[in-house]
Amino acid sequence: MIKKEKISDKRTALLNATLTLVNNHGFHNTPMSKIAKLAGVAPATIYLYFENKQDLVNKLYLEVKEDFSNCAFEGYSEDLSVKKGFELIWFNIANYKLSQIKETNFLTQCDNSPMIEEEIRVEGLKHLQPLLNLWQRGKNEGIIKPLTDYVLYAFTIYPLSFLLGMQERDIHTLSETEKQETFKAAWDAIRM
């Protein structure tokens, strides 16, 4: 068991190193040698855990994405009202994005560059289904505007990525009240 943890440690160290370096310098300015050094292993060791550089970053993307999804729906139940459910999810996501800055920044970079192959990106999208179901319910009940999921997403969740940018560059940090007000903007955008 100790052994397994140690192995897992190296894999995790490599993923963490990649996260940090890709965030700071981008995919192609992050040599494998630097990843190895930061993770405290020899370059060749990376290839014991990942097929190649692309595989390493793909795996990182998927694992971060999964972590994100898990947080997004923590405490969520379909028994909640549309508004309560949406509020829960929105705050979950907002809290994740505003606290897990490194992870969020990485996902944003992946989603907006040819760094990740389309195929992998699509795989990372599956997890949002509960939110889409919630929106469908809201549209049926006449509570939410009859817009496509893409538009709903664009005006409620996607804006949070932008606010992260501020947070990260220390331009502005959202207070709890501001977060509340911001939620109101998101909700007003899509509610009937």
Next chain:
Amino acid sequence: MIKKEKISDKRTALLNATLTLVNNHGFHNTPMSKIAKLAGVAPATIYLYFENKQDLVNKLYLEVKEDFSNCAFEGYSEDLSVKKGFELIWFNIANYKLSQIKETNFLTQCDNSPMIEEEIRVEGLKHLQPLLNLWQRGKNEGIIKPLTDYVLYAFTIYPLSFLLGMQERDIHTLSETEKQETFKAAWDAIRM
């Protein structure tokens, strides 16, 4: 004058080639040699017009950004009411983003990766001032929610970048009515 236009032609050809290639393959998968080939010049010629690769992409960023800004405020006057003014700007931007796909895509990629130095990015932000002024007026008149400019931007303009993604990948194309409805979402998000 003819000669100057010809020279300018090469510069433009280089910028266009860069736009296309960086969009399709990313900054670091776009060798100077390919840019030169697509522009129909020799690699060394690039260095007659730009200092180096970074300079080339910086200049491209700034010029695209300026073009974008010009479109954003076309027909705008401070005499317009807050809502009318905002509507005009919003549709200008929406139309730009949904039609000038290559340019928009490029800007999105730049804004979400370490490809462009912070300094340059900041320089590209100056042009939005009229919109910020408009929002200030709206807040003063009690028409617009008293949120920071960042939040207002995040929930009205920034979402359009996401919708572009759909357009580009042929997932969904916005009809004129949908665009109207989408504007309503943006306006509802920030109006009192």
Next chain:
Amino acid sequence: MIKKEKISDKRTALLNATLTLVNNHGFHNTPMSKIAKLAGVAPATIYLYFENKQDLVNKLYLEVKEDFSNCAFEGYSEDLSVKKGFELIWFNIANYKLSQIKETNFLTQCDNSPMIEEEIRVEGLKHLQPLLNLWQRGKNEGIIKPLTDYVLYAFTIYPLSFLLGMQERDIHTLSETEKQETFKAAWDAIRM
């Protein structure tokens, strides 16, 4: 004894794996890891039986060569007439080369590339002595042309390596009559 056989099994498995892989991909395209995998052992295990890669291939060379020599002189006795003796040896070698394709191919590759050190190669040549003795006798008796052993070898035995190539690449398979006719060519080349 059983245990020793088992150990010996692993050694043999390694030699066989090496033979196959070097034949198909060449010495330098045959990683130790693949040899180990094909032999069903761990890479490190190779070093229990052989000093290093070069040693492994040297040993293989010598053992194959010895096997070849044993076949070459099977049933041979110095009591036979020069022609009968030569015929026996020639057919022995021909049959070996045309049936033990893997082994022959390996030897050919070794003998025509810097894969094997000269020193080892020389060691593998000792075994042909009876054939050289036979030729000496033939020359003394005026039955065989007074050519150097090298030339005699070049025009009788060496050609068989070429015919193997055909066999291996399925270009042409020698029938029994053709083999007889081919022997005649070899004999005519060196007989007075």
Next chain:
Amino acid sequence: MIKKEKISDKRTALLNATLTLVNNHGFHNTPMSKIAKLAGVAPATIYLYFENKQDLVNKLYLEVKEDFSNCAFEGYSEDLSVKKGFELIWFNIANYKLSQIKETNFLTQCDNSPMIEEEIRVEGLKHLQPLLNLWQRGKNEGIIKPLTDYVLYAFTIYPLSFLLGMQERDIHTLSETEKQETFKAAWDAIRM
């Protein structure tokens, strides 16, 4: 013209360097860096003249092979009698193989290892056609044994490769008389 010669010089220097190094150390023990150094250019320069390492060695193979073929049929005409024609070609080849040692050695190594792809090898075989035609004529006239071309080749031309080995390793150098006697062996092998 001077310029073109200079360019051609580098290509030739690279081919020569490759010939020498591959002969001495084998394909896979010949790094591009050493080829470059011996040719007096930077490693990257190789890629201006050849696509990659395999292409470099393929091109070398084909050019050497062509040179060899040209020598083989120098002075040959179909008007010659079968024996005279064969004699001419045989001596041409013998002289080439015994003097152009580096080239011959390289060809031998290529022909007996997986270094060269089959496809390329086949391309290098085209040139021998006149010899095959000559043999056909000889068979028709009842002068040459009715063996397949492969066998005829194996017992007349192929042995010369073996003799080269001696020459190269300074074991034995053929005198002119020995060469004559050796030719007799070759001719005896295939004549009726």
Next chain:
DNA sequence: GATGAATGAGCATTCATTCAT
């Protein structure tokens, strides 16, 4: 201005070999 030949620095990846278990 324009070129293309040339290159130095860098990088992903492989592999023979070792060593703790």
Next chain:
DNA sequence: CATGAATGAATGCTCATTCAT
């Protein structure tokens, strides 16, 4: 005996940039 995780050293290849013409 046997292993497999780990690695240092090497290598093929790319590319931004320069410079003589």
